[in-house]
Amino acid sequence: MRILVTGGAGFIGSHLVDKLMENEKNEVIVADNYFTGSKDNLRKWIGHPRFELIRHDVTEPLLVEVDQIYHLACPASPIFYKYNPVKTIKTNVIGTLNMLGLAKRVGARILLTSTSEVYGDPLVHPQPETYWGNVNPIGVRSCYDEGKRVAETLMFDYHRQHGIGTCCKIICIIIDDLVNYVSHSVCFIEIRIARIFNTYGPRMNIDDGRVVSNFIAQALRDEPLTVQAPGTQTRSFCYVSDMVDGLIRLMEGENTGPINIGNPGEFTMIELAETVKELINPKIEIKMVENTPDDPRQRKPDITNAKKMLGWEPKIKLRDGLPLMEADFRLRLGVAKKL
Numbered sequence: 001m002r003i004l005v006t007g008g009a010g011f012i013g014s015h016l017v018d019k020l021m022e023n024e025k026n027e028v029i030v031a032d033n034y035f036t037g038s039k040d041n042l043r044k045w046i047g048h049p050r051f052e053l054i055r056h057d058v059t060e061p062l063l064v065e066v067d068q069i070y071h072l073a074c075p076a077s078p079i080f081y082k083y084n085p086v087k088t089i090k091t092n093v094i095g096t097l098n099m100l101g102l103a104k105r106v107g108a109r110i111l112l113t114s115t116s117e118v119y120g121d122p123l124v125h126p127q128p129e130t131y132w133g134n135v136n137p138i139g140v141r142s143c144y145d146e147g148k149r150v151a152e153t154l155m156f157d158y159h160r161q162h163g164i165g166t167c168c169k170i171i172c173i174i175i176d177d178l179v180n181y182v183s184h185s186v187c188f189i190e191i192r193i194a195r196i197f198n199t200y201g202p203r204m205n206i207d208d209g210r211v212v213s214n215f216i217a218q219a220l221r222d223e224p225l226t227v228q229a230p231g232t233q234t235r236s237f238c239y240v241s242d243m244v245d246g247l248i249r250l251m252e253g254e255n256t257g258p259i260n261i262g263n264p265g266e267f268t269m270i271e272l273a274e275t276v277k278e279l280i281n282p283k284i285e286i287k288m289v290e291n292t293p294d295d296p297r298q299r300k301p302d303i304t305n306a307k308k309m310l311g312w313e314p315k316i317k318l319r320d321g322l323p324l325m326e327a328d329f330r331l332r333l334g335v336a337k338k339l
């Protein structure tokens with residue numbers, strides 16, 4: 001199987017590559033523009049005969065012969081995706097169009113990593129995939145959440161337009177046989193959509209800006225933990241190995257999705273700060289700071305479909321995942337564990 005992973009130098013992408021490379025039948029191509037990803041995350045694969053790394057921005061077309069595309073490319077941390085919002089929306093819209101064009105041309109199955117942000121500031125809790133969301137279309141987060149919503153729309157429009165079931169398939173096969181003009185692959189686009197919730201784990205950028213990495217880095221640097229007001233907003237945190245397992249199950253299974261992949265354990269930001277303080281540095285202070293606009297007040301995945309359709313359930317609890325990330329951050333920051 002030849003597999004393209006866009007955004008494969010990012011922290012989720014590189015863990016996904018590790019898992020895919022475990023299968024000796026897989027050849028993996030990573031395309032990344034290194035805006036938030038890093039070659040370092042993939043250093044153990046560079047030079048491997050079944051691995052290839054390309055510096056490529058998905059807003060430009062790419063032509064490679066592959067069987068599957070994991071389309072992850074897009075900055076995911078609010079500080080990074082808000083840094084250049086026009087580029088973020090281009091990545092989501094033009095980048096997804098380019099990858100769908102590639103999938104169509106070569107007959108590859110394509111998986112989009114969408115986001116829990118499509119639910120916006122949800123009025124339904126927990127969020128099932130059937131919930132259409134409550135999103136501000138003109139806010140500072142819109143480049144990401146509306147961008148991903150358009151990306152989902154594009155996935156389904158390509159799927160419907162180029163793979164509308166048996167009738168279309170039969171016509172395509174007939175045309176194929178009789179005229180030998182329309183290639184078989186042109187007719188079918190197999191899509192998969194994962195809505196991923198806040199994910200954490202080793203290799204996350206130390207200055208990524210997302211809350212788990214911020215708190216761990218602050219705790220290790222003896223700096224106050226910055227809880228953004230009011231601190232009662234909730235999130236559900238998924239450990240990266242669970243996320244990768246869910247993505248691969250979705251790609252290999254029969255369901256298009258969208259399917260929520262996230263850990264349903266729900267925490268307020270104050271609870272998260274208290275847990276980090278207790279586990280990593282009991283001496284530090286917890287400081288309330290100003291928040292940014294449109295911050296969702298609650299978020300928790302309904303994972304009924306992930307359980308039923310993918311047989312997937314997260315295994316790593318937050319209290320077990322945080323120390324694994326702490327160990328990785330200690331190594332990278334050069335902070336020794338106090339005895």
Ligand SMILES: O=c1ccn([C@@H]2O[C@H](COP(=O)(O)OP(=O)(O)O[C@H]3OC[C@@H](O)[C@H](O)[C@H]3O)[C@@H](O)[C@H]2O)c(=O)[nH]1
Binds near residue numbers: 076196211
């Ligand atoms: O230092 C900080 C950083 C963040 N926060 C708070 O922590 C919460 C989570 O914020 P994060 O920056 O980790 O990211 P969010 O959960 O808002 O968004 C994420 O969710 C889903 C993914 O698809 C994306 O990776 C990302 O957009 C927010 O309420 C934020 O206000 C803090 O309290 N302190």
